Amino acid sequence: MNKIVAYIRSRLQPYYTAEEVSALSRIVCCDLLGQAPTDYYLGKDIALSPKKEQELEDILQRLSRFEPLQYIEGRTLFLGREFWVAPGVLIPRPETEELVELMLKEIPADARILDVGTGSGCIAISLAKELPDALVTAWDVSPEALSVARVNARKLQANVRFVECDVLACQVDEVGLYDVIVSNPPYVTEAEKADMEPNVLQWEPSLALFVPDDDPLRFYRRIAVLGRDMLADGGRLYFEINRAYGREMVEMLRTMGYVRVRVKKDLSQNDRFVIAEK
Known part of the structure; x- marks a missing residue:
């Protein structure tokens, strides 16, 4: 498991079930941060720019407030x-x-x-x-x-x-x-x-x-x-x-x-x- 995925899961675990955390970590990495699904499943790390790091923090804060993923994605x-x-x-x-x-x-x-x-x-x-x-x-x-x-x-x-x-x-x-x-x-x-x-x-x-x-x-x-x-x-x-x-x-x-x-x-x-x- 790459560091970003581990970080996402640690942040979301207090709020969601294990199954939900697993699904959300994949969606955040692949759909919102742009990681290729193959790289995600192979456990490759993501190199995040400062802008992307801030974007990730914003996403995790919104998820921790139970904001629906569809609103976060906007679609x-x-x-x-x-x-x-x-x-x-x-x-x-x-x-x-x-x-x-x-x-x-x-x-x-x-x-x-x-x-x-x-x-x-x-x-x-x-x-x-x-x-x-x-x-x-x-x-x-x-x-x-x-x-x-x-x-x-x-x-x-x-x-x-x-x-x-x-x-x-x-x-x-x-x-x-x-x-x-x-x-x-x-x-x-x-x-x-x-x-x-x-x-x-x-x-x-x-x-x-x-x-x-x-x-x-x-x-x-x-x-x-x-x-x-x-x-x-x-x-x-x-x-x-x-x-x-x-x-x-x-x-x-x-x-x-x-x-x-x-x-x-x-x-x-x-x-x-x-x-x-x-």
């Missing part, structure tokens, strides 16, 4: 594309990739799509790239998130219209404008905070994560209300949901008049997606 992969992420936007999850893959199997190539709560833009941009004939609009309440999403759309050359909008407060008269409304809104209850990792709880935006314990479906209900006007006949809602509320989601949407309501499981066999038709 993450989503369906094979690189997205810029920064504090203020939720880091895309694999389950959301599953949601987009499901939609790509089901929605028309020229669909008019609205993504509510776009964050980094990963859903809207991915759909726009895979369905170049689609018309994609994305809303978010956060100007900071919209700035990140616009940069990602520009870098990836995706045609998406971004709009600052608070879905809980906005009044919309765009009747029948969309064929699809998709959303991965906040769905973690306040009671679930106790089980969350510090890298999520302390760093990712609470605005994009949490809902009150006494109203966990508030965003879904509001989007479904808007969908009754904004969706064309036969249009669909696609939701990523809290796995604990699949049955309640189905009951709510049926009560609101939606048909062919179904729950689909993610790869971990949790209730994760709900689809409904107007």
Whole structure:
């Protein structure tokens, strides 16, 4: 083991498991400091300039505060594309990739799509790239998130219209404008905070994560209300949901008049997606 790797591991051991420390040391050396993976696995030392030494110290300090690696790197992969992420936007999850893959199997190539709560833009941009004939609009309440999403759309050359909008407060008269409304809104209850990792709880935006314990479906209900006007006949809602509320989601949407309501499981066999038709 080279000296730099030993140093990185000694600094991170108080904060992470042995498995996490091993993975982080490789990522820091290869992805952030530029060491060739072959040299890393052969245990070769890295010659660091004073600037690189300071960069390493900054990385280790940030990791010791449980800052997510994606924020430190400034990027993450989503369906094979690189997205810029920064504090203020939720880091895309694999389950959301599953949601987009499901939609790509089901929605028309020229669909008019609205993504509510776009964050980094990963859903809207991915759909726009895979369905170049689609018309994609994305809303978010956060100007900071919209700035990140616009940069990602520009870098990836995706045609998406971004709009600052608070879905809980906005009044919309765009009747029948969309064929699809998709959303991965906040769905973690306040009671679930106790089980969350510090890298999520302390760093990712609470605005994009949490809902009150006494109203966990508030965003879904509001989007479904808007969908009754904004969706064309036969249009669909696609939701990523809290796995604990699949049955309640189905009951709510049926009560609101939606048909062919179904729950689909993610790869971990949790209730994760709900689809409904107007």
